[in-house]
Amino acid sequence: MLLGKVIGSVWTTQKEKGMEHVKLLIVQPVNSMKESVGNIVIAMDRIGAGVGETVIITQGLPAQKLTNEKNSPIDAAITGIVDSFEVK
Amino acid sequence: MLLGKVIGSVWTTQKEKGMEHVKLLIVQPVNSMKESVGNIVIAMDRIGAGVGETVIITQGLPAQKLTNEKNSPIDAAITGIVDSFEVK
Amino acid sequence: MLLGKVIGSVWTTQKEKGMEHVKLLIVQPVNSMKESVGNIVIAMDRIGAGVGETVIITQGLPAQKLTNEKNSPIDAAITGIVDSFEVK
Amino acid sequence: MLLGKVIGSVWTTQKEKGMEHVKLLIVQPVNSMKESVGNIVIAMDRIGAGVGETVIITQGLPAQKLTNEKNSPIDAAITGIVDSFEVK
Amino acid sequence: MLLGKVIGSVWTTQKEKGMEHVKLLIVQPVNSMKESVGNIVIAMDRIGAGVGETVIITQGLPAQKLTNEKNSPIDAAITGIVDSFEVK
Numbered sequence: 001m002l003l004g005k006v007i008g009s010v011w012t013t014q015k016e017k018g019m020e021h022v023k024l025l026i027v028q029p030v031n032s033m034k035e036s037v038g039n040i041v042i043a044m045d046r047i048g049a050g051v052g053e054t055v056i057i058t059q060g061l062p063a064q065k066l067t068n069e070k071n072s073p074i075d076a077a078i079t080g081i082v083d084s085f086e087v088k
Numbered sequence: 089m090l091l092g093k094v095i096g097s098v099w100t101t102q103k104e105k106g107m108e109h110v111k112l113l114i115v116q117p118v119n120s121m122k123e124s125v126g127n128i129v130i131a132m133d134r135i136g137a138g139v140g141e142t143v144i145i146t147q148g149l150p151a152q153k154l155t156n157e158k159n160s161p162i163d164a165a166i167t168g169i170v171d172s173f174e175v176k
Numbered sequence: 177m178l179l180g181k182v183i184g185s186v187w188t189t190q191k192e193k194g195m196e197h198v199k200l201l202i203v204q205p206v207n208s209m210k211e212s213v214g215n216i217v218i219a220m221d222r223i224g225a226g227v228g229e230t231v232i233i234t235q236g237l238p239a240q241k242l243t244n245e246k247n248s249p250i251d252a253a254i255t256g257i258v259d260s261f262e263v264k
Numbered sequence: 265m266l267l268g269k270v271i272g273s274v275w276t277t278q279k280e281k282g283m284e285h286v287k288l289l290i291v292q293p294v295n296s297m298k299e300s301v302g303n304i305v306i307a308m309d310r311i312g313a314g315v316g317e318t319v320i321i322t323q324g325l326p327a328q329k330l331t332n333e334k335n336s337p338i339d340a341a342i343t344g345i346v347d348s349f350e351v352k
Numbered sequence: 353m354l355l356g357k358v359i360g361s362v363w364t365t366q367k368e369k370g371m372e373h374v375k376l377l378i379v380q381p382v383n384s385m386k387e388s389v390g391n392i393v394i395a396m397d398r399i400g401a402g403v404g405e406t407v408i409i410t411q412g413l414p415a416q417k418l419t420n421e422k423n424s425p426i427d428a429a430i431t432g433i434v435d436s437f438e439v440k
Contacts, residue, residue, distance in 0.1 A: 001306035008175035012168035039125045042089035062328040062339040064150040075150040080276035087272035096263035100256035127213045130177035152238040161234040184439035188432035215389045218353035240414040251414040265394035301391045326416040326427040344364035351360035
């Protein structure tokens with residue numbers, strides 16, 4: 001999984017099957033100093049994450065499996081809102 | 089998923105099984121400032137995306153699953169046409 | 177999928193199950209200007225691609241599924257030979 | 265798999281199904297000189313890895329399969345604690 | 353698949369299920385000039401590859417499928433030892 005910071009939202013009208021009623025957030029991956037690293041990820045959110053929060057992002061088929069829909073095209077999801085993290 | 093901008097089209101005659109009658113667009117991934125980031129992606133389009141539009145791209149097996157064909161070699165698809173997005 | 181240019185061939189004698197009788201080509205990913213981007217990919221070819229041709233490359237499990245063999249270790253395949261592409 | 269060094273821990277309260285009771289560690293990928301390369305990975309740990317240890321990280325669906333839960337959103341796991349490695 | 357050069361070995365005692373009795377080699381991806389590109393990959397070897405040899409590496413679920421174990425956490429494997437390759 002990646003560590004990221006929620007920075008915004010995306011809205012679509014024209015979309016593929018399995019994308020209806022999916023809340024999509026824009027997440028910026030960060031390093032252990034909370035500095036931006038790499039390009040943004042568009043991730044499904046089902047746990048109520050909000051802009052400014054640090055989150056855990058799952059990518060690929062493990063994110064798709066969350067939907068429990070055989071043909072869902074979701075390839076990224078927010079799977080945790082980070083309370084705290086510690087780096088030594 | 090990635091955010092991207094449709095920049096063109098690709099045509100092939102000689103192709104693998106599962107690529108017949110698939111509309112392929114060239115998509116340039118972008119960041120939250122709509123600046124190009126990384127290399128282009130060739131993505132299946134079934135929702136009528138056009139050059140210049142900002143889209144959402146799904147990659148990997150979740151894109152393949154959209155086809156509902158067991159052996160389809162699709163690994164990227166346009167899964168939403170972006171109406172608007174907001175970054176704070 | 178990626179856009180790439182076929183630049184060579186690879187031969188192996190000692191190999192894993194599922195790699196026998198597989199034609200492997202060396203493909204250099206390119207951008208929309210046909211400039212090289214990133215490292216080479218070794219891809220299965222079943223459609224007769226040749227050195228110098230521009231091709232479409234599928235990566236990951238969607239490439240493996242083409243083989244229709246449950247345990248094939250193929251993770252990249254040439255899935256189209258490009259006739260033309262247009263970037264606006 | 266990647267070689268990495270465990271550098272910390274992450275805690276979440278709000279989380280997706282399948283993330284409950286999962287110990288998450290922050291791992292920094294390293295090269296063969298044990299120098300940091302690329303961004304951190306958040307990985308599931310079930311084998312008792314600790315901060316400072318060099319570990320092997322599995323990514324993607326092979327990590328998810330370890331959980332033996334159909335819909336688990338785990339996409340990275342520590343799959344070995346390195347005793348020693350030798351580079352020639 | 354990637355082209356790589358075997359540069360070493362890794363040993364672990366504490367490990368996940370499915371990692372027992374797996375020979376793990378350290379492989380450095382290379383380009384068509386045999387120059388190092390990107391970070392090392394830890395790959396399963398079942399075909400007797402040795403340090404200094406040029407090999408083909410399969411990544412992701414196609415590598416896992418080689419094991420024929422449902423829950424194996426292998427995400428990279430050496431699938432060919434390169435006899436020769438030709439770049440034009």
